[in-house]
Amino acid sequence: MAVRDYLRERFFPHIWCPGCGHGVVLNSLLRTVEELGFTKNQIAVVSGIGCSSRISGYVDFHTLHTLHGRALAFATGLKLQKPDLRVIVPMGDGDALAIGGNHFLHAARRNIDLTAIVMNNRTYGMTGGQYSPLSGVGTAATTAPYGNIDPGFDTVRLAAAAGATFVARTTTYHVQQLVKILGEAIQHQGFSVVEVLSQCPTYFGRKNKAGSAVDMMRQFKDQTTPVGSEAKQGNPALIERGVFVREQRPEYCAAYDEVVRRAQGGR
Amino acid sequence: MSEQVRFVQGNEACVEAALYAGLGFFAGYPITPSTEIAELLALKLPQRGGKFIQMEDEISSMCAIIGASLAGGKAMTATSGPGFSLMQEALGYAIMTEIPCVIVNVQRGGPSTGLPTHVAQGDVNQTRWGVHGDHSIIVLTASSAQDVFAMTVEAFNLAETYRTPVILLFDEVVAHTRERLLVPEPGVLPLVERLTTSVPENVNYHPYLPxxxxxxxxxxxxxxxxxxxxxxxxxxxxxxxxxxKTVHELLRHLVDKIENRTHIIAHYQTYHVEDAEFLIISYGCSARSARQLVEDRRLRGDRIGLLELQTLWPFPAHIVQQLSAGKKAVIVAEMNTGQVTASVKAAADDPDRVFLANRLDGQFITHYDIRNVLRLVQGKGV
Structure with missing residues (x-):
C-alpha cells in the first residue's frame, strides 16, 4: 500500500504550521507500518492533547484522541482489554512528561506493550509557545520572558530509569533512522519509548532565534551524534541518538495472563 | 436452594452485583472507604478471566476503564471523595464520547482529606456538576446491601442503554454495614448487553450516527x-x-437522552405515604434512620411517610412534587448542608414547608436527629 492509503485525506488539510516537524513523524510512522506489513485494523493510535496529538485523527487506524497527558492511561486500559492490538501512543513533550509524567513512569515500570513516541519540540505549540519540561535552562518562551530557569528532563535517561525496555532517540532530520527505530519499537514486546526531536519554527524557533525549519533541522544534524561515538567524547554537548536500551523483561499483559491462570487454579 | 444467601458489606454486595452484571474490567486506586471493592475484584475478576489493574492514581483509573469499555468490556472503577474529584475530567470525556462505564463513589467526610473513615453525603451535587461544561449524568444510590446489589446491576444496564457513565453514590455506613444479601440466580435480574452495530466489515460505520x-x-x-x-x-x-449546528445538536443529544427519560430512570421506594400528613425524603444510609422514625411514629398513630430516593440524578422532581403535594411539612434527611433539600424545594409546590434534618459531624444521623426536626416543625418541643 502507498503511504497515502493510510491517511484519512478527507480530514486534510492538517492543522500543523508550515515547517513543523510533526508531519515528518507522521510520514515516517506510516512508512514504518507499511514496511512492517501490518493491516490498518491491527493498529491503534492513542493520543492526548496538543499539536502532536492531532496525528491520530489523520491516520486510518483505530484512533483515540483523549485528554491532555492521559493517553498512556487510556492506552493501558485498551491494551489490557485487547492485547492483540499494536498500540502506538504519540505525545508531545509537555503532554508526555509534564502533565502526563506520572503515567509515563508507570507505563514504563509495568513494561506494558505500548509504543510511546515523544515528539519533542521543546514547547507548547498549540497554546502559543510556553516552556515545557524539555525546553531547558536559558531558553526563551512566552512564559519565560526573562529566560527559562527550569532544568529539562533527559527523556532517554528518565524512560530507562523507569523501566522502559526499549528506549531510543532520533530527530526529524534522520528520517531513515527514525523509520528503522520506529519499526523496532513497534515490534518490541514491552514498553518502548522513541524520543523524536522535532522542530517548531513558529514558536520555539522564533522565540529562540533558531532560524527556519531547515535551519532547525540542520541543527539536529550538527548537534547530534550516534550513540557511543567518539565525537561525543570530544564534544559532550552533542546529543546522542540511536537505541539506548534494548532488553527483555516480562510484558504486563502476558504477566496478567499468568495471574488469570493462577486464579483459575492453574488450569 | 436456588438463591445464595450471603452476609456481606455494602461494598461486597456491589462487587457481587458488578460480576452478576458481567463486569469484565476494573481499574482503581486504594482509598478509604471504597478499598474493599478493589480488593475483592482483584481476587474475583481473574477467576472469571476478567481484567483487574491497580493504576497509579484515580485519574488513570478512570481513563483506563474508558479505554477498556470502548474495546468491548463492561468496566468499572471505585473510589471516594478525593479520588472522585480527580476523576472529573475523564468522567466528562466518557460523557462526551458516550462510552458506558460505572463509577462507584463511596462518600466520606469532605472537603479535602476530610474524615476518611466517617460517613457523609456531601458529594451529591459534585456528582451532578463536578464535570465542567453542560452535560447530564445518571446517579444512583442505595440504603442496604440488597439495594446496593439491585442498583449496581441497574447502573450497568443504564450505562449500556444510554451509552453514558453512571455513578453509584454510596456512603461509608452502607458500604461497611454487614447484613443479609440474597444473590439472585443468573437470569433473574434482566441484564442489558451492549447494542452493537449490524454494519458489516468494510462498510462505513458511523460511530456517532443515531x-x-x-x-x-x-x-x-x-x-x-x-x-x-x-x-x-x-x-x-x-x-x-x-x-x-453539529455542536448544538450534540450537546442537546447528550443532555436530552437522559433528562427526557427522567421518569424511566427514576428509582425510589415509598413507605406509608398514602395517608401521610408529614413526608420524610431521604436516601442512602440516612434513609435507614428515616425509615426507623416512620415505623416508630406510625406505632404512635402519627401519619408520617417516607420517600426514599434511589435515583438522585436526573432528579425525580415529578415524584417529589406529586408525593409532597398537600403535606403539612416535608423533611429531607441527609448528611450534608441541604444538597437534595435544595432540589426538593425546587420541585415542591410549597418550598416554605420543606425542612432539613441533617448531621455534619461525621456521626451517623439517627432517627432521634430526624425526630427532633419533626417535633420542631410540629410545634412541639424537642
Whole structure:
C-alpha cells in the first residue's frame, strides 16, 4: 500500500504550521507500518492533547484522541482489554512528561506493550509557545520572558530509569533512522519509548532565534551524534541518538495472563 | 436452594452485583472507604478471566476503564471523595464520547482529606456538576446491601442503554454495614448487553450516527471498524468539528437522552405515604434512620411517610412534587448542608414547608436527629 492509503485525506488539510516537524513523524510512522506489513485494523493510535496529538485523527487506524497527558492511561486500559492490538501512543513533550509524567513512569515500570513516541519540540505549540519540561535552562518562551530557569528532563535517561525496555532517540532530520527505530519499537514486546526531536519554527524557533525549519533541522544534524561515538567524547554537548536500551523483561499483559491462570487454579 | 444467601458489606454486595452484571474490567486506586471493592475484584475478576489493574492514581483509573469499555468490556472503577474529584475530567470525556462505564463513589467526610473513615453525603451535587461544561449524568444510590446489589446491576444496564457513565453514590455506613444479601440466580435480574452495530466489515460505520430510536450502536474499538473518538465536539464520524449546528445538536443529544427519560430512570421506594400528613425524603444510609422514625411514629398513630430516593440524578422532581403535594411539612434527611433539600424545594409546590434534618459531624444521623426536626416543625418541643 502507498503511504497515502493510510491517511484519512478527507480530514486534510492538517492543522500543523508550515515547517513543523510533526508531519515528518507522521510520514515516517506510516512508512514504518507499511514496511512492517501490518493491516490498518491491527493498529491503534492513542493520543492526548496538543499539536502532536492531532496525528491520530489523520491516520486510518483505530484512533483515540483523549485528554491532555492521559493517553498512556487510556492506552493501558485498551491494551489490557485487547492485547492483540499494536498500540502506538504519540505525545508531545509537555503532554508526555509534564502533565502526563506520572503515567509515563508507570507505563514504563509495568513494561506494558505500548509504543510511546515523544515528539519533542521543546514547547507548547498549540497554546502559543510556553516552556515545557524539555525546553531547558536559558531558553526563551512566552512564559519565560526573562529566560527559562527550569532544568529539562533527559527523556532517554528518565524512560530507562523507569523501566522502559526499549528506549531510543532520533530527530526529524534522520528520517531513515527514525523509520528503522520506529519499526523496532513497534515490534518490541514491552514498553518502548522513541524520543523524536522535532522542530517548531513558529514558536520555539522564533522565540529562540533558531532560524527556519531547515535551519532547525540542520541543527539536529550538527548537534547530534550516534550513540557511543567518539565525537561525543570530544564534544559532550552533542546529543546522542540511536537505541539506548534494548532488553527483555516480562510484558504486563502476558504477566496478567499468568495471574488469570493462577486464579483459575492453574488450569 | 436456588438463591445464595450471603452476609456481606455494602461494598461486597456491589462487587457481587458488578460480576452478576458481567463486569469484565476494573481499574482503581486504594482509598478509604471504597478499598474493599478493589480488593475483592482483584481476587474475583481473574477467576472469571476478567481484567483487574491497580493504576497509579484515580485519574488513570478512570481513563483506563474508558479505554477498556470502548474495546468491548463492561468496566468499572471505585473510589471516594478525593479520588472522585480527580476523576472529573475523564468522567466528562466518557460523557462526551458516550462510552458506558460505572463509577462507584463511596462518600466520606469532605472537603479535602476530610474524615476518611466517617460517613457523609456531601458529594451529591459534585456528582451532578463536578464535570465542567453542560452535560447530564445518571446517579444512583442505595440504603442496604440488597439495594446496593439491585442498583449496581441497574447502573450497568443504564450505562449500556444510554451509552453514558453512571455513578453509584454510596456512603461509608452502607458500604461497611454487614447484613443479609440474597444473590439472585443468573437470569433473574434482566441484564442489558451492549447494542452493537449490524454494519458489516468494510462498510462505513458511523460511530456517532443515531438510529431512528436515538440509540448509538457501538463497534468494539480495535475490531472490524476503524473510527475516531475525541473529546472535542465531533460529527457522526467522530471527527472534530466546530460547525455550530453539529455542536448544538450534540450537546442537546447528550443532555436530552437522559433528562427526557427522567421518569424511566427514576428509582425510589415509598413507605406509608398514602395517608401521610408529614413526608420524610431521604436516601442512602440516612434513609435507614428515616425509615426507623416512620415505623416508630406510625406505632404512635402519627401519619408520617417516607420517600426514599434511589435515583438522585436526573432528579425525580415529578415524584417529589406529586408525593409532597398537600403535606403539612416535608423533611429531607441527609448528611450534608441541604444538597437534595435544595432540589426538593425546587420541585415542591410549597418550598416554605420543606425542612432539613441533617448531621455534619461525621456521626451517623439517627432517627432521634430526624425526630427532633419533626417535633420542631410540629410545634412541639424537642
Amino acid at each position: 438510529r431512528e430510536d436515538g440509540r448509538l450502536p457501538m463497534s468494539d474499538f480495535g475490531g472490524i471498524h476503524r473510527y475516531n473518538v475525541t473529546g472535542l465536539f465531533h460529527d457522526m464520524w467522530g471527527f472534530p468539528t466546530e460547525d455550530p
